[in-house]
Amino acid sequence: MSELEGNCLxxxxxxxxxxxxxxxxxxxxxxxxxxxxxxxxxxxxxxxGILNEQLVDLASESQQTIRALRHTPGAALxxxxxxxxxxxxxxxxxxxFEAHNIRYFFYAGGNDSQDTADxxxxxxxERGYDLRVIxxxxxxxxxxxxTDHTPGYGSVIKYIASTVKEIACDNAAMGQYDxxxxxxxxxxxxxxxxxxxxxxxxxxxxNAAPHLIYLxxxxxxxxxxxxxxxxxxxxxxxxVVVVGEGLVxxxxxxxxxxxxxxxxxxxSQLGGAGEYLRGLVEESxxxxxxxxxxxxxxxxxxxxxxxxxNDEAYLAGQAAVKAAVAGETDKMVTLLRGDGETYTCETGxxxxxxxxxxxxxxxxxxxxxxxxxxxxxxYKYALxxxxxxxxxxxxxxxxxxxxxxxxxxxxxxxxxxxE
Amino acid sequence: MSELEGNCLxxxxxxxxxxxxxxxxxxxxxxxxxxxxxxxxxxxxxxxGILNEQLVDLASESQQTIRALRHTPGAALxxxxxxxxxxxxxxxxxxxFEAHNIRYFFYAGGNDSQDTADxxxxxxxERGYDLRVIxxxxxxxxxxxxTDHTPGYGSVIKYIASTVKEIACDNAAMGQYDxxxxxxxxxxxxxxxxxxxxxxxxxxxxNAAPHLIYLxxxxxxxxxxxxxxxxxxxxxxxxVVVVGEGLVxxxxxxxxxxxxxxxxxxxSQLGGAGEYLRGLVEESxxxxxxxxxxxxxxxxxxxxxxxxxNDEAYLAGQAAVKAAVAGETDKMVTLLRGDGETYTCETGxxxxxxxxxxxxxxxxxxxxxxxxxxxxxxYKYALxxxxxxxxxxxxxxxxxxxxxxxxxxxxxxxxxxxE
Numbered sequence: 001m002s003e004l005e006g007n008c009l010x011x012x013x014x015x016x017x018x019x020x021x022x023x024x025x026x027x028x029x030x031x032x033x034x035x036x037x038x039x040x041x042x043x044x045x046x047x048x049g050i051l052n053e054q055l056v057d058l059a060s061e062s063q064q065t066i067r068a069l070r071h072t073p074g075a076a077l078x079x080x081x082x083x084x085x086x087x088x089x090x091x092x093x094x095x096x097f098e099a100h101n102i103r104y105f106f107y108a109g110g111n112d113s114q115d116t117a118d119x120x121x122x123x124x125x126e127r128g129y130d131l132r133v134i135x136x137x138x139x140x141x142x143x144x145x146x147t148d149h150t151p152g153y154g155s156v157i158k159y160i161a162s163t164v165k166e167i168a169c170d171n172a173a174m175g176q177y178d179x180x181x182x183x184x185x186x187x188x189x190x191x192x193x194x195x196x197x198x199x200x201x202x203x204x205x206x207n208a209a210p211h212l213i214y215l216x217x218x219x220x221x222x223x224x225x226x227x228x229x230x231x232x233x234x235x236x237x238x239x240v241v242v243v244g245e246g247l248v249x250x251x252x253x254x255x256x257x258x259x260x261x262x263x264x265x266x267x268s269q270l271g272g273a274g275e276y277l278r279g280l281v282e283e284s285x286x287x288x289x290x291x292x293x294x295x296x297x298x299x300x301x302x303x304x305x306x307x308x309x310n311d312e313a314y315l316a317g318q319a320a321v322k323a324a325v326a327g328e329t330d331k332m333v334t335l336l337r338g339d340g341e342t343y344t345c346e347t348g349x350x351x352x353x354x355x356x357x358x359x360x361x362x363x364x365x366x367x368x369x370x371x372x373x374x375x376x377x378x379y380k381y382a383l384x385x386x387x388x389x390x391x392x393x394x395x396x397x398x399x400x401x402x403x404x405x406x407x408x409x410x411x412x413x414x415x416x417x418x419e
Numbered sequence: 420m421s422e423l424e425g426n427c428l429x430x431x432x433x434x435x436x437x438x439x440x441x442x443x444x445x446x447x448x449x450x451x452x453x454x455x456x457x458x459x460x461x462x463x464x465x466x467x468g469i470l471n472e473q474l475v476d477l478a479s480e481s482q483q484t485i486r487a488l489r490h491t492p493g494a495a496l497x498x499x500x501x502x503x504x505x506x507x508x509x510x511x512x513x514x515x516f517e518a519h520n521i522r523y524f525f526y527a528g529g530n531d532s533q534d535t536a537d538x539x540x541x542x543x544x545e546r547g548y549d550l551r552v553i554x555x556x557x558x559x560x561x562x563x564x565x566t567d568h569t570p571g572y573g574s575v576i577k578y579i580a581s582t583v584k585e586i587a588c589d590n591a592a593m594g595q596y597d598x599x600x601x602x603x604x605x606x607x608x609x610x611x612x613x614x615x616x617x618x619x620x621x622x623x624x625x626n627a628a629p630h631l632i633y634l635x636x637x638x639x640x641x642x643x644x645x646x647x648x649x650x651x652x653x654x655x656x657x658x659v660v661v662v663g664e665g666l667v668x669x670x671x672x673x674x675x676x677x678x679x680x681x682x683x684x685x686x687s688q689l690g691g692a693g694e695y696l697r698g699l700v701e702e703s704x705x706x707x708x709x710x711x712x713x714x715x716x717x718x719x720x721x722x723x724x725x726x727x728x729n730d731e732a733y734l735a736g737q738a739a740v741k742a743a744v745a746g747e748t749d750k751m752v753t754l755l756r757g758d759g760e761t762y763t764c765e766t767g768x769x770x771x772x773x774x775x776x777x778x779x780x781x782x783x784x785x786x787x788x789x790x791x792x793x794x795x796x797x798y799k800y801a802l803x804x805x806x807x808x809x810x811x812x813x814x815x816x817x818x819x820x821x822x823x824x825x826x827x828x829x830x831x832x833x834x835x836x837x838e
Contacts, residue, residue, distance in 0.1 A: 012592070015589075015593065016588070016589050016592050016593065018585075045595070072588065073585045073588045073589060074585075074587075074588030074589045074590075074591055074592040074593075075592035075593075076592070077592075078591075078592050078594075079592045079593060080595070080596075081596055158816055158817070161816070161817045162722055162817045162818055163716050163719075163720075165817050165818060165820070166437075166492045166493075166716065166719035166720060166721060166722065166818065167714075167715045167716055167719050168493075169435070169491065169492045169493025169719055169820060170434075170435050170492060170493045170715050170718065170719040171493075171715070172493055172497075173431070173435050173493040173494035173495070173496075173497050173498045174434065174435065174493075174494075174498060175497075176464070176499070177499075177500055178715075181715065199815070199816060199817060200817060202815065275694075290714060290715065291712070291714065292712060292713065292714030292715055292716055293710070293711060293712045293714075294711065294713070294716065295586075295709060295710065295711030295712075296586045296589050296590070296600065296709065296711055297582050297585065297586055297711055297713065299589065300582075300585035300586050300588055300589040301582070301585060302585060303581055303585065303722075303723055304722055304723070306816065383815065383816065386816030386817070387815075387816050388816075389813055394808055396618070396621065396802065396806075397577055397580070397618060397725065397802065397805035397806050397807075398577070398580045398581045398584050398618060398619060398805070399581055399584060399585065401584070401588060
């Protein structure tokens with residue numbers, strides 16, 4: 001494969017994770033190793049910034065800043081949920097790439113973002129513009145196919161399992177007053193995150209918290225829920241419940257209107273799945289329940305993130321650059337787990353189109369028959385992903401994070417007209 | 420002062436903090452130093468366990484367990500919100516003390532618990548039963564008088580400030596989609612905890628998150644709130660709001676019914692102050708807002724607790740024992756801040772009755788004129804309290820906590836009959 005000389009562009013897309021910036025650091029660090037890559041640009045706010053020709057010079061950032069990115073939550077370049085809509089949008093991306101001689105494009109994101117990357121890649125090929133496009137997996141949702149798991153997942157479940165374990169200590173002490181504790185976690189369409197809360201207890205501690213886990217994969221029945229809670233309270237003096245925000249009933253409808261979406265406004269929307277379950281307990285059993293909604297804190301919790309996850313996110317960034325330099329394009333970096341008893345992980349590649357069109361579901365065979373706990377297969381899968389603690393530096397008592405200077409690259413094109 | 424020989428009893432009361440067990444460890448470790456203290460007993464579930472003669476032998480716990488208590492959240496002995504009601508209850512406490520030759524009683528808790536300790540102490544004096552009673556301050560609410568601050572407060576605000584800073588990174592990246600982020604924190608009657616979120620930013624970063632802090636001390640006006648949010652969004656691309664759960668309007672009524680209490684049941688109660696503010700933003704401004712309710716996680720977050728707070732909690736436990744052995748009684752340990760520029764803290768003593776009848780309010784002069792941010796005086800007060808990070812050991816990827824064996828001391832009395 002002939003060496004392709006030019007500039008590289010890296011951008012971030014979709015909801016942040018606590019390790020998406022570790023992937024960014026991996027891209028920048030690796031790009032420095034390759035002379036064929038001249039400038040290292042970042043796109044502000046994902047593909048939206050590319051359309052707006054908002055490029056920043058990442059090579060001008062200090063090594064300290066790039067290092068500090070490894071433990072900085074959020075998406076340091078900014079991100080977006082924007083989908084390229086028209087042919088005009090796609091053409092514009094290529095125009096910006098041509099204007100800045102972008103020959104390497106790295107896009108960190110989930111399914112939609114990989115789909116965008118795929119379409120940009122195919123258009124470049126069609127137009128004969130020499131461009132190498134490599135996607136970097138990123139999502140706390142862990143729902144990308146072809147990869148064993150996604151960077152971001154290990155950290156979100158490490159934080160949730162740790163938090164559930166801590167809250168359970170409180171409930172154990174206060175059990176007689178706050179009998180039922182509901183903890184709502186993210187996961188609109190799959191239970192990967194809620195399932196991860198199981199790691200708060202060892203498999204040989206079946207009676208420890210979380211006592212009940214409600215997953216979007218299992219149709220919710222209020223009657224069974226109340227009976228489950230009663231069953232736990234017959235044996236234990238408190239009951240810790242974890243619920244995925246995307247809990248649905250037998251007809252596939254979200255159990256709480258607040259989970260249904262974000263377009264309607266008003267009080268009727270208040271309270272998500274957690275508050276709904278709290279209401280059910282208080283109404284049906286006339287006992288005190290509390291609920292916690294961790295919201296954004298779970299995907300931003302760098303201070304309680306997984307070193308394994310962080311290392312793999314960094315590795316994925318590096319691997320993206322290596323693959324592109326080696327001539328690969330239209331691929332996403334994947335994480336491949338070794339076959340041995342000891343957990344190992346290396347990177348691979350899969351075609352972008354394959355990822356864009358698939359959704360990896362939580363295997364139903366990993367859920368126990370009771371529908372509210374996880375079995376050996378899930379533990380075997382998830383436990384290695386939360387090992388190791390990222391040591392975030394503290395300054396003035398709070399975590400210290402990187403902030404990019406965001407030195408703008410001069411614009412060369414007129415403004416884009418959005419349709 | 421003559422040496423008093425006998426057994427000691429330590430118990431925990433009220434809502435746990437992430438350092439209440441550090442005080443317990445301090446009591447046990449210090450008690451071992453004094454030969455006049457024979458047995459070291461713990462009371463299960465606070466004063467309720469004393470009534471029920473549920474005493475456990477703490478001297479039989481391993482040194483490892485006592486050490487691990489220092490970073491274990493919850494209340495390892497169990498706790499209660501029970502108030503002694505009748506003369507019969509008080510008499511029973513003394514009977515149990517006599518039966519087990521308890522001569523030293525240490526009670527870790529807030530105002531109500533110190534009041535209970537005071538009454539037990541006075542009854543013992545009245546009956547001529549030689550007993551030394553020392554209270555240990557404990558509350559995330561930081562509302563005890565006579566002490567500069569309370570063990571538990573530094574850790575809860577360290578966790579909240581850290582979490583706010585992390586969430587702000589996410590919002591900075593996603594600002595264009597989730598414009599307003601509401602973070603509800605504890606504090607039913609005072610804004611000490613909400614105010615602590617200010618530490619997420621340095622005082623020279625006025626435009627950083629949290630942008631707006633709503634305290635129970637400042638009467639809430641929906642109109643001003645919406646105007647505040649609009650003002651922030653004119654300057655920043657996102658707005659992070661922290662709200663204390665006990666927010667009240669100009670008439671002193673809680674803004675959300677869910678904050679009002681726990682006795683009523685049903686859906687009308689769903690959603691606290693945070694959800695209420697989210698609804699206001701979405702209704703009034705027709706923009707997307709999100710809310711997080713940290714709930715119990717904030718007072719259980721040992722993994723992000725303050726070393727300063729932890730050290731002081733331990734010190735308070737030790738000081739309680741030292742004071743009692745030296746002949747003091749009917750006192751609570753206080754934390755006294757040194758006058759120098761560099762933060763120092765030593766312990767003192769105050770009379771229990773003084774604490775039981777007072778509530779320390781957040782000084783209004785520490786709130787800026789805008790009513791939504793804290794000034795230099797608050798920073799000077801609070802910043803030292805969150806310094807240092809407790810290193811919690813991890814096992815299998817989650818924090819490892821102590822669990823007491825809870826070896827029961829044989830009962831010597833018939834069961835107590837509650838009225």
